[in-house]
Amino acid sequence: MPDDPSFTSRRRFLQWSAVAVPALAAAGAPASGQAPSADDRPTFFSASEWAFLRAAAARLIPADALGPGALEAGVPEFIDRQMATPWAEGRLWYMQGPFVPDAPPTLGWQMRLTPRDVYRLGIAAADGWTQDRHGRVFAELDPAAQDGVLQAFESGKARFEQVPAAIFFAMLLGNVREGFFSDPVHGGNRGLAGWKLIGFPGARADFMDWVERDVAYPLPPVSLSGQRG
Amino acid sequence: MNKTDVVIVGFGWAGAIMAKELTEAGLRVVALERGPARDTQPDGAYPKVLDELTYNIRKKLFQDLSRETVTIRHGLDDTALPYRQLGAFLPGDGVGGAGLHWSGVHFRVDPVELRLRSHYEERYGKGFLPDGMTIQDFGVSYEELEPHFDFAEKVFGTSGTAWSVKGQVVGADKGGNPFAPDRSNDFPLPAQMRPISAQRFGKAAAELGYHPYDLPSANASGPYSNPYGCQMGPCNFCGYCSGYVCYNYSKASPNVNILPALRQSPLFALRTQAHVLQVDLSADRRTATGVTYVDAQGREVAQPADIVILSAFQFHNVRLMLLSGIGEPYDPASGQGTVGRNFAYQNMATIKAFFSGEVHANPFIGAGGNGIAIDDFNADNFDHGPAGFVGGSPMWVNQAGVKPISGIALPEGVPGWGSAWKQAVAEYYTHTVSMDAHGAHMSYRDNYLSLDPTYRDAYGRPLLRMTLDWKDNDIRMTRFMAEKMRAVAQAMGPKALRVYVKNFGDHFDTTSYQTTHLNGGAIMGADRRTSAINRYLQSWDVHNVFVPGASAFPQGLGYNPTGLVAALTYWSAKAIRERYLAKPGPLA
Known part of the structure; x- marks a missing residue:
């Protein structure tokens, strides 16, 4: 399927990353000029973070017989774009101290970390933890091993120093679902x-004629920009 | 700033109703709204508004917590921590307040709940109420409020099926609620259509001998013009009510149903991004002289006024009273003081029923106020004696429009990710029926509101502190309701059920959405020792301050609060117009 945009973009990413990874790793930010498409070039995530994010997204919502997964739907791009929003900087939250990070979970978020912090610290810790146990970073493991690692994060069995693994995992999974299910205007749900x-x-937003019918709704989805599924 | 006759703090339903009533009385009204200007255009413009991520997930229309929030603790000995992210409740921000992003379930009240303490003591004896439960009577009767419920329904364009009108039963077998009190007029619009999920709930409930009825909905079932000349279009079940601006002029809001008329009045001024810091009092603290607010440029502005209306969201009203020194702060140790007393919430249980492919719930089809409910376990419509708790719950399928990011429930045991999750969301999303027991919540001596000793807002003022936790009575009630509802759900013949109900010992969880129906803290009543405002919503202590809103409820209702908030606001406005203006002073 050479026309499939997700395949095209994956190929582009590989071409681009082969050239640019060393520079990125050094700078912690994407280089300019080389990347073929803004869609494929993360603006927040470094190359190693990007590799983790893509690999994790591909396991959280995998491509399978039911259709494309998070990677094919552009979820990593969605998350990268979200990192440039006020939400990711914690600007939608009350962020005055004192902070009591070990408060009971029923009292909600009590950390001083923003989503950007959670990703930056969380991915580093996740790859560090994986490297310690498996001798490789997450993206280099096979899918079954990756699933085992993600389960360790989800359950909190993995201990990270600066951000609890379960909190990092919950944010990642939440954002992956958002990217899979939000309107494509935000970069995911391709x-x-x-x-x-x-x-x-x-x-579609007009179901007058379908309210009282016990049938499958027959029309395909439509996006804000008029794209049809 | 030039003096005005009336200054209104907060422009949601209560503020808009007061502004309309008092400009009609010839008064000059300045309304101060701390959030931005908002209206159908541009905030609800199609198709831009149909964006779950921006609205419900990133919470575009809700209170900006970065500037001000509340702190929460479970008990008197705990240290309260800030509600840093929106979770359990979602107060509004901007013109229309929560009345712009609400769903539209528009009830009256069960008359028993207006005199709850008296009723329970009469039927079950004084010993029936558990220690520490501080429920009390509102001090106003259903009969007194009925004309105001009636008028509010006409303003909101409410769709529903009456049971009885002027003593004549008109709604038997048509979707009327036999437990509903009598009405002086039918609903202005007939009930909305019944989605498949609601039909199935109603059928199962009827099979069990219960009495299903059409939820009264402030989503217009047909074209409508209200008494103010404001127009609504028929709701098309787009499913974007709760958390969104209605693009179709179908969901009642202050913006659609009142503001267009107010804008015609030269007596009315609305200032947005005007954040009120305090009510200013005279030297003897018996009258208010106006309010001080911070304007959009960050300047402090004094707005003198003869009458001050506090019509912000429930807990903001209480906080403004505490910050301004209106009335005596409540002390849970002594039981003395009134401001902050009887803070209550809602007590929910939810069941998801999962069906195989032949039942098409199509949950994306929705209208915020529509649905089928039963009141067989609401208020005191059943014998509480053997049940051993205080309070009731309506139960319903209220399909408001389920979106995929926030809304896909799955049977227990399904993983949260991977191919198994993907398989399950594909299998269940369009075949899941959600139902709620929307329980009343009682008030207790140690659930209350006060100022926080540590945390401050963007202006350096203390945040409001909530002290709130579930009591055994609440757990007993919600578990009883969940079992009754489980029987209805089972009768629908699902493949699997998932029951969300609290256990004994569970604490109030601030992180997952319950409802935004917070009540009390500045409660109305007949006795100034146990209420902050009198039966006309007038401060006992500062007679030219009136405080409409759910802050006036002495405990939480089984029903959604907006209908009672609106009726009480009209009731208060009538007392101001007919009595207070002629002779300013205490009305009770």
Whole structure:
């Protein structure tokens, strides 16, 4: 399927990363000029973070017989774009101290960390933890081993120093789902893959004639920009 | 700033109703809203508003916690911590307040709940109420409020099915609620259509001998013009009510149903991004002289006024009273003082019923106020004696529009990710029926509001502190309700059920959404020793301050609060117009 944008973008990423990774790793930020497409060039994540994010997204919502997964739907790009929003800087939250990070979970977020911090610290810790146990970073493990590692993060069995593994995992999974199911205007849900999977009609927003009918809704989803699934 | 007759703090439903009523009385009204200007255009413009991530997930219309929030603790000996991220409740921000992003379930009240303490003591004896439960009577009757419920429904364009009108039963077998009190008029619009999920709930409930009825909904079932000349279009079940601005002029809001009329009045001024810091009092603290606010440029502005209306969200009203020194702060140790007393919430249980492919719930089809409910376990419609708790719950399917980021429930045991999760969301999303027991919540001596000793807002003022936890009565009630509802769910013949209900010992969880129906803290009543405001919503201590809103409720209702908030606001406005203006002073 050479026309499939996700395949094209993956190929582009590989071409680009082969050239640019050393520079990125050094600078911790993408180089300019070389990247073929803004879509494929993370603006927040470093090359190693990007590799982790792509690999994790591909396991959290895998491509399988039911259709494309998070990677094909552009979820990593979605998350990278989210990192440039006020939300990622913690600006939607009350962020005055004192902070009591070990408060009971029922009292909610009590850390001083923003989502950007959680990703930066969390991915480093995740790759460090994986390297310690498996001798390789997460992206280099096979899928079954990756699933085992993600389970250790989810359950909190993995101990990270600066951000609890379970909190990092929960944010990652939440953002992956957001990217899979939000309107493509935000960069994910390419081809309306998430909506087609479950039968969500997106922005159709007029069901007058279907309220009282016990039938499958027959029309495909439509996005804010008019894209049809 | 030039003196005005009336200054209104907060422009949601209560503020808009007061502004309309008092400009009609010939008064000059200045309304101060701390959030931005908002209206159908541009904030609800189609299709831009149909964006779950921006609205419900990143919470575009809700209170900006970065500037001000509350702190929360479970008990008197705990240290409260800030509500840093929106979770359990979602107060509004901007013109229309929570009335712009609400769903539209528009109830009256069960008359028993207006005199809850008296009723329980009469039917079950004084010993029935557990120690520490501080429920009390509102001090106003259903009969007194009925004309105001009636008028508010006409303003909101409410759709529903009456049971009885002027004593004549009109709604038997048509979707009327036999437990509903009598009405002086039918609903202005017939009930909305019934989605498949609601139909199935109603059928199962009827099979069990219960009495299903159409939820009264402030989503218009047809074209409508209200008494103010404001127009609504028929709701098309787009599913974007709760958390969104209605693009279709179908969901009642202060912006659609009142503001267009107010804008015609030269007596009315609305200032946005005007954050009120305090009510200014005279030297003897018996009257208010106006309010001080911070304007959009960050300047402190004094706005003198003869009458001050506190119509911000429930807990903001309480905080402003505490910050301004209106009334005596409540002390849970002594039980003395009134401001902050009887803070209560809602007590929910939820069940998800999962069906195989032949039942098409199509949960993306939705209207915030529509649905089918039963009141067989609401208020005191059943014998609480053997049940051994105080309080009731309506139960319903209220399909408001389920979106995929926030809304895909799955049977227990399904993993949260991977191919198994993907398989399950594909299988269940369009075949899941969600139902709630929307329970009343009682008030207790040690659930209350006060100022926090540590945390401050962007202006350096103490945050409000909530002290709130569930009591055994609440858990007993919600578990009883969940079992009754489980039987209805089972009768629908699902493949699997998932029951969300609290256990004994569970603490109030601030992180997952319950409802935004917070009550009390500046409660109305007949006795100034146990209420902050009188039956006309007038401060006992500062007679030219009126405080409409759910802050006036002495405990939480089974029903959604907006209908009672609106009726009480009209009731208070009538007392101001007919009595207070002629002779300013205490009305009770």
